[in-house]
Amino acid sequence: xxxxxxxxxxxxxxxxxxxxxxxxxxxxxxxxxxxxxxxxxxxxxxxxxxxxxxxxxxxxxxxxxxxxxxxxxxxxxxxxxxxxxxxxxxxxxxxxxxxxxxxxxxxxxxxxxxxxxxxxxxxxxxxxxxxxxxxxxxxxxxxxxxxxxxxxxxxxxxxxxxxxxxxxxxxxxxxxxxxxxxxxxxxxxxxx
Amino acid sequence: xxxxxxxxxxxxxxxxxxxxxxxxxxxxxxxxxxxxxxxxxxxxxxxxxxxxxxxxxxxxxxxxxxxxxxxxxxxxxxxxxxxxxxxxxxxxxxxxxxxxxxxxxxxxxxxxxxxxxxxxxxxxxxxxxxxxxxxxxxxxxxxxxxxxxxxxxxxxxxxxxxxxxxxxxxxxxxxxxxxxxxxxxxxxx
Ligand code: HEM
Numbered sequence: 001x002x003x004x005x006x007x008x009x010x011x012x013x014x015x016x017x018x019x020x021x022x023x024x025x026x027x028x029x030x031x032x033x034x035x036x037x038x039x040x041x042x043x044x045x046x047x048x049x050x051x052x053x054x055x056x057x058x059x060x061x062x063x064x065x066x067x068x069x070x071x072x073x074x075x076x077x078x079x080x081x082x083x084x085x086x087x088x089x090x091x092x093x094x095x096x097x098x099x100x101x102x103x104x105x106x107x108x109x110x111x112x113x114x115x116x117x118x119x120x121x122x123x124x125x126x127x128x129x130x131x132x133x134x135x136x137x138x139x140x141x142x143x144x145x146x147x148x149x150x151x152x153x154x155x156x157x158x159x160x161x162x163x164x165x166x167x168x169x170x171x172x173x174x175x176x177x178x179x180x181x182x183x184x185x186x187x188x189x190x191x192x
Numbered sequence: 193x194x195x196x197x198x199x200x201x202x203x204x205x206x207x208x209x210x211x212x213x214x215x216x217x218x219x220x221x222x223x224x225x226x227x228x229x230x231x232x233x234x235x236x237x238x239x240x241x242x243x244x245x246x247x248x249x250x251x252x253x254x255x256x257x258x259x260x261x262x263x264x265x266x267x268x269x270x271x272x273x274x275x276x277x278x279x280x281x282x283x284x285x286x287x288x289x290x291x292x293x294x295x296x297x298x299x300x301x302x303x304x305x306x307x308x309x310x311x312x313x314x315x316x317x318x319x320x321x322x323x324x325x326x327x328x329x330x331x332x333x334x335x336x337x338x339x340x341x342x343x344x345x346x347x348x349x350x351x352x353x354x355x356x357x358x359x360x361x362x363x364x365x366x367x368x369x370x371x372x373x374x375x376x377x378x379x380x381x
Binding site for chain 1: 233238241
């Protein structure tokens with residue numbers, strides 16, 4: 001083949017390759033999965049008026065996903081986040097986040113999310129509703145999920161959602177720092 | 193009551209500015225000392241935001257005060273003062289002026305140099321921009337040191353200043369404190 005043809009073929013393959021993840025059938029996907037923290041990231045940002053805001057991530061968390069054979073909407077998601085693992089790259093900010101001003105990690109060891117309902121919104125997207133508990137307060141929250149990859153025993157999900165922190169007694173710094181926490185998570189789960 | 197100073201007495205504007213700044217500075221020092229020592233980080237954060245706003249207000253009032261001082265006669269000191277008292281008072285007053293300009297400025301610089309990059313929203317109303325200084329831990333620590341040093345110098349000077357005023361009033365029983373309390377009266381027709 002001529003080199004130009006090869007280049008054209010490569011471009012065709014790159015552009016034409018399916019950009020979406022292969023969507024498994026329910027029977028293929030059904031099962032119990034565990035979150036693999038090492039392959040996942042759980043990041044958040046809080047914007048500030050006229051400033052850089054705060055970008056952080058939790059380093060320790062675990063969780064499970066149960067996908068039943070018959071009904072995707074009955075899937076269950078449970079995630080536990082350990083707030084003392086919060087990090088922003090700036091130790092003084094980390095200590096502030098761990099203090100009584102925000103997570104109060106001396107008294108509060110875990111933040112939990114337990115889904116109550118999953119609604120499929122597209123071929124590879126869903127909305128998960130559930131109860132988020134932090135600092136002893138529980139509220140319903142909603143997250144958008146996109147299937148990023150399915151590889152038989154491993155699923156990668158991209159999850160986004162916004163949480164109002166004031167409801168959980170973490171309103172310090174508002175309105176200088178936004179009340180809205182933007183979550184951006186890449187979750188890798190493996191079949192148990 | 194007259195707004196402007198006369199050659200003998202202070203006018204209303206000078207008196208109001210003096211006491212407004214005195215009250216704010218007293219509160220500001222208390223706030224500064226408290227916010228560094230409270231247990232709750234939550235409370236400390238809020239107090240620091242108040243401290244930055246009040247500091248900015250004092251800065252503004254002080255600029256007005258300086259302008260008013262330059263545009264008005266300085267009332268003569270009571271004749272009963274000895275030369276060393278006159279000289280000491282003049283030095284302390286000048287130092288107080290210098291400190292009240294340098295203190296807010298050093299606070300502003302410290303906040304601007306901070307690696308935490310916390311914006312200053314003055315009384316929640318408008319954003320005070322950061323000064324264009326190097327943002328680094330050493331620079332922040334340097335200006336923190338300067339701000340703390342100036343704050344302690346101000347505490348000492350203000351205490352001396354206030355004690356001197358009380359001495360004039362209760363021991364020497366002269367007009368010094370009274371004339372900072374009662375403005376010049378209009379001369380009777
Ligand atoms: C007349 C005006 C001011 C006075 C009398 C004052 C006084 C003080 C005092 C007494 C402290 C505590 C020092 C200590 O505990 O050792 C302090 C700390 C502080 N001040 Fe001010 N201040 C003034 C203006 C400002 C301004 C305008 C700002 C910022 C815009 C500012 C920012 C700060 C900050 C951030 C701290 C804490 C420093 C640290 O983290 O150690 N101050 N100030």
